[in-house]
Amino acid sequence: MKAGVVIAFLALLCALHECLGAPRPAPVAYQYLRLPGMDVVCAESDLRHAGTTDERRVRSACDADADCQGYNSHGMLKQKMHAACLSADFDVEKTVLFRKTKHQAHHGLGFDPQISVVPLPSSVTMGKSSSVVSTSFSIHSTATNPDVTKFIENAVDRYWDLIKTHSASPAPSTGGLTGIVISVAGNSLDLGLSTDESYSLTVPETGMINLNAETVFGLLHGMETLSQLVEYDVTTGLYHIPNTMLTIKDSPRFPHRGILLDTARHYHSVPMLKRFLDSMSHAKFNVFHWHIVDSQAFPLQLRTLPDLVRGAYTPQEIYTPGDVQDVVAYAKSRGIRVIPEFDTPGHASSWCVGYPDVCPSASCNSPLNPATNKTFDLITTLITESKTLWSDDYIHLGGDEVNVKCWQNVPAVADWLKARNFSTDDAYKYFVSRTHSAARTLGRKSIHWEEVFNHFGGELDKDTIFQVWLSHATAAKIVGDGYQCILSDSDKWYLDHLSVSWETMYANDPYMGITDPKQQALMLGGEACMWGETVDDSDLFNTVWPRAAAVAERLWSPASANETESFQPRLAQFRCLLNRRGIAAAPINNKEARSAPPGPGSCEHQ
Numbered sequence: 363m364k365a366g367v368v369i370a371f372l373a374l375l376c377a378l379h380e381c382l383g384a385p386r387p388a389p390v391a392y393q394y395l396r397l398p399g400m401d402v403v404c405a406e407s408d409l410r411h412a413g414t415t416d417e418r419r420v421r422s423a424c425d426a427d428a429d430c431q432g433y434n435s436h437g438m439l440k441q442k443m444h445a446a447c448l449s450a451d452f453d454v455e456k457t458v459l460f461r462k463t464k465h466q467a468h469h470g471l472g473f474d475p476q477i478s479v480v481p482l483p484s485s486v487t488m489g490k491s492s493s494v495v496s497t498s499f500s501i502h503s504t505a506t507n508p509d510v511t512k513f514i515e516n517a518v519d520r521y522w523d524l525i526k527t528h529s530a531s532p533a534p535s536t537g538g539l540t541g542i543v544i545s546v547a548g549n550s551l552d553l554g555l556s557t558d559e560s561y562s563l564t565v566p567e568t569g570m571i572n573l574n575a576e577t578v579f580g581l582l583h584g585m586e587t588l589s590q591l592v593e594y595d596v597t598t599g600l601y602h603i604p605n606t607m608l609t610i611k612d613s614p615r616f617p618h619r620g621i622l623l624d625t626a627r628h629y630h631s632v633p634m635l636k637r638f639l640d641s642m643s644h645a646k647f648n649v650f651h652w653h654i655v656d657s658q659a660f661p662l663q664l665r666t667l668p669d670l671v672r673g674a675y676t677p678q679e680i681y682t683p684g685d686v687q688d689v690v691a692y693a694k695s696r697g698i699r700v701i702p703e704f705d706t707p708g709h710a711s712s713w714c715v716g717y718p719d720v721c722p723s724a725s726c727n728s729p730l731n732p733a734t735n736k737t738f739d740l741i742t743t744l745i746t747e748s749k750t751l752w753s754d755d756y757i758h759l760g761g762d763e764v765n766v767k768c769w770q771n772v773p774a775v776a777d778w779l780k781a782r783n784f785s786t787d788d789a790y791k792y793f794v795s796r797t798h799s800a801a802r803t804l805g806r807k808s809i810h811w812e813e814v815f816n817h818f819g820g821e822l823d824k825d826t827i828f829q830v831w832l833s834h835a836t837a838a839k840i841v842g843d844g845y846q847c848i849l850s851d852s853d854k855w856y857l858d859h860l861s862v863s864w865e866t867m868y869a870n871d872p873y874m875g876i877t878d879p880k881q882q883a884l885m886l887g888g889e890a891c892m893w894g895e896t897v898d899d900s901d902l903f904n905t906v907w908p909r910a911a912a913v914a915e916r917l918w919s920p921a922s923a924n925e926t927e928s929f930q931p932r933l934a935q936f937r938c939l940l941n942r943r944g945i946a947a948a949p950i951n952n953k954e955a956r957s958a959p960p961g962p963g964s965c966e967h968q
Contacts, residue, residue, distance in 0.1 A: 407442040417964065424462060432461040477605060479590045480911050480936040481646055481918035482929075483612040488605040491567045493539050495592075495601055500541035507549040513578045514544060516695065521585040525592045525601070527942055539603065542571040546581050553694055554755055555886070559583055559648065560613035565591070567606045579697040580613075583646050587612065590939060616872065616887030618848055619917040620649030620701075621857075621910060626656035626712070627894030629679035634899045636692050641907060641945045643696035645914035645936075650693055651758065651889055653703045654681070657728060660712040662686070666747045667740065669716030686751040701809070702752050704744060705760025706730055707793045713740075722775050726768035732793045733778035742800045755807055756827065759797050762811035764790055791818050798822060809848070812836055819843065827886065831856075838875040841884040849888035855913055857906055858893040860955040864933060865926050868912035873921070887917050904956040907947035908937040931966075938965040 409430055412423040415437040424430040424439055432440040440459075477486055501518060505511045548558075561575040561584035573588065575581040587610060591603050621642055623630065630638070639650060654662055660673030661680045674680045681689075690700045707729035714721035714728075720737040721727035731737050745757065766786035769775045779789055798808050802823065809827040815836065820843045829848040830837045840847040849855070854862065854870040872885050890906075890913040897905050911933055915923060923929070933950050940947040948956050949968035959968045 407440050409439040409441040412437045412439055417967075430462060432459065434459050477591065477608075478932050478935045479587055480932050481915035482920075482923045482932070483587060483610045484615075484920055485609075485611040487607075487609040489567065489607040491606045492602050492604045493565065493567050493606040495539040495603070496537060496541075498540060501544070502541060503544045503546075505544075505546055505549075509551060510546060510549050510578060513551065513695070514546065514581060517578070517582055517585055518544070521589045524589050524943060527594055538568055539565070539571055540569060542573060544581065545572070545574045546578055547574075547576045548578075551578060551694075553579060553697070553699055555617055555699075557617075558613075559617075559697070560611075561587075562612070563587060563608075563610040565603050565606050565608040579648075582643065582697040583612065586644060586646060590936075614646070614648075614918045615920060616885070616917045618649055618887035618889075619647050619914065620651050620848075620887070620889035621647055621906070622651035622653055622703075622850070622889050622891040622893075624653040624656065624892060624894035624897075625661060625681075626653065626659045628898035629659070629661055629675060630894075630899055630902065632681070632685050632689060634902065635689050637945070638902065638906075639689075639693050639696050639698055640943075641903065641940065642698055644940065644943065644945070645911050646697075646918050647910075647914055648698055649889065650698050650700045651703060651891075652689075652700055653705070653758075653893075655704060655712060656709045657711040660715070664744065664747050666743050667717070670713065670744075671716070673712030673715040683747075683751055690752060699754050700752055701754050701756050701758055702748060703758035703760060703809075704741075704748075705758075705762065706741065706797055707732065707790070708762065708764040709760060722768040722772040726772050728768060729764050729766065729790075730793070731775060732769070732789050733775045738796050738800065741797055742804070745801055745804050745806060749804060749806070755805075756809055757801055757806045758809040758829075759794075759801065760811055761794055761814040762831070764813070766790065787817060791821075794818070795822075798826070815840055815843075815845070820845070829889070831891070834870075834874060837872070837885065838881070841876055841881040844884070846884045846886050848886055850891050852891075855888060855890045856893065857890050857909060857955070858895065858897065860905070861953075862909070862955075864909045864912040864950060867909055868916060868926055868929055869924070870913075871916060871921065871924070888913065901956055903946040904948040907940055907945060908933055908950055909955060911936050934966045937968075941965055 409427070412420045412433065414420060415435070417435075420433050420437050420439070424433050427439065429441050430439045431442060434440065477483070477488065503511060503514050505514055557579055558576040559580050561573065561580040563584050564572045571588070573581065573584045575584055591608070592601055593604060594601055623635075623638065625635075642650065655673075659675050659679070660670050661675070663671040663680050663682045665683060671680055693700045709728070710730050711721070711728045713730065714724075717736075717740060718724060719734065720730050720740050722729075722731050748757065766789070769779065769786050769789055778784075779786065782788075784792065794810070794814055798810075801808050807825050807827070808822075809829055810822075812828060812830045812832050814822070815828045824844055825846075827846045827848055828840045829850055830840065831850045831852045834849070834851045834854070837847050837849055849870075849872045851870065852859070854866055856862065867890070872888050873882055876882050876885060890910045892902070892906055912929070915929065930950070937947045937950055949959050951968060
């Protein structure tokens with residue numbers, strides 16, 4: 363790393379780190395769960411009063427008392443926790459009840475011993491010390507490739523800004539954690555489905571932190587984990603890392619971990635898209651499925667098809683080619699692939715505004731017209747230009763919810779069907795096959811929605827990916843036929859379904875019903891889907907977060923990380939982390955997503 367960069371980082375980090383002595387022991391504490399009901403009367407469950415209502419002190423008192431099973435928000439320690447003490451209705455005027463669990467926590471904040479990181483790493487070994495970071499902290503990289511070096515510099519710069527949550531001016535110190543050595547084995551900046559995202563992180567009690575990765579994208583995930591480990595000490599105004607010596611070896615369970623964002627039902631500005639990508643990177647998502655156009659609007663400007671953008675809501679609510687390239691580059695710097703979706707033949711009425719010939723008629727304009735080569739010429743031109751904007755190997759061609767009535771009712775299309783002796787299902791297959799072949803000829807592999815598989819079974823190329831949204835059970839059929847699959851079942855992972863809880867999202871496992879290891883290898887992962895009918899820039903983040911973090915953990919962490927009781931306190935902490943980073947994540951205890959907090963209180967317990 364360049365000397366000037368190291369000096370700049372040293373100056374920045376001096377504001378972060380505390381004076382050191384010997385590593386201090388991390389106190390034993392327990393994890394507490396906020397119960398969905400309220401403590402009503404139940405005086406017989408009282409143990410004693412903690413002598414304070416300060417929540418941290420009340421928790422410490424309960425930690426130290428073997429007979430304490432929980433406490434309420436008035437400082438009363440409890441010796442019994444049973445259903446008779448709970449009210450079914452949430453009422454902020456009543457007393458909130460917290461239950462002690464079997465899980466120990468670190469440094470008295472009530473979080474799982476598996477460390478308060480989301481998503482949970484694959485392997486963690488922890489010590490019992492808490493190590494501060496020296497003001498003489500230095501950053502070293504073993505990279506020699508200039509492009510890799512620049513990538514690392516930008517990433518480290520970004521993450522230290524995130525770590526610096528408060529301004530402080532501690533006295534100079536020596537010892538403790540004196541620096542970090544970053545080692546990236548490869549020189550490639552290529553990002554794709556098979557990219558190695560693994561990393562290892564070692565934080566000693568004193569000395570140098572070591573972060574090793576095969577690629578720069580594994581490095582990004584390691585930096586994200588490290589940034590979630592660093593804590594601020596309000597008493598001293600300094601920063602430290604608990605649970606040292608700490609060793610993490612981590613890699614994702616699935617290679618495809620995405621969020622679909624719909625920018626056709628409502629337009630999202632480029633600055634908002636970049637902020638959204640930032641938020642995705644904090645949960646180690648690696649695919650931005652950009653559902654950029656739909657029946658309602660075509661906000662994409664294309665040089666070779668200049669009239670398509672006439673389907674946008676307004677001239678201000680568009681994405682220029684430069685905008686798209688900017689978003690794609692920004693995403694890559696965060697370790698995120700961008701896959702565009704051009705849904706055909708349905709969901710394409712907006713195409714007719716600029717190119718009416720590709721639609722059956724002015725009054726019956728969807729699905730797109732299969733009876734004219736103009737339709738397929740336009741799609742081929744679109745895919746050709748899309749290759750200059752999106753670099754990913756895959757393109758999503760939709761294929762869902764195709765209502766064929768227009769094909770039956772418009773005479774020109776009906777005559778074409780009759781002349782070819784086609785049923786409407788035959789025409790649907792013909793359309794999908796032609797667009798699929800066009801993409802393949804142009805060097806792009808296709809992703810299709812579940813209906814394409816349901817209609818045509820195993821008739822497409824085996825490198826086709828099918829995205830399941832109607833029925834989880836279809837995933838087993840897809841991989842059983844030798845195809846790759848992405849899971850997005852609508853009753854579990856659709857973020858626009860506001861009543862679906864994070865618990866439901868967390869319980870959903872892509873391998874459900876798939877036991878053969880060879881078939882499991884074809885399950886690539888999944889996506890949470892943010893359809894845009896009721897979402898725009900004003901409510902995007904508090905609709906997506908924190909629930910999407912439950913999906914992120916199911917897709918990254920080992921299958922054994924599946925207990926909601928263990929995840930809840932880490933999710934609460936992660937929600938607060940997002941808020942501190944300027945991401946408007948909603949309270950985790952909401953009965954409905956994006957609703958406001960029920961009353962005053964700590965971020966951790968909303």
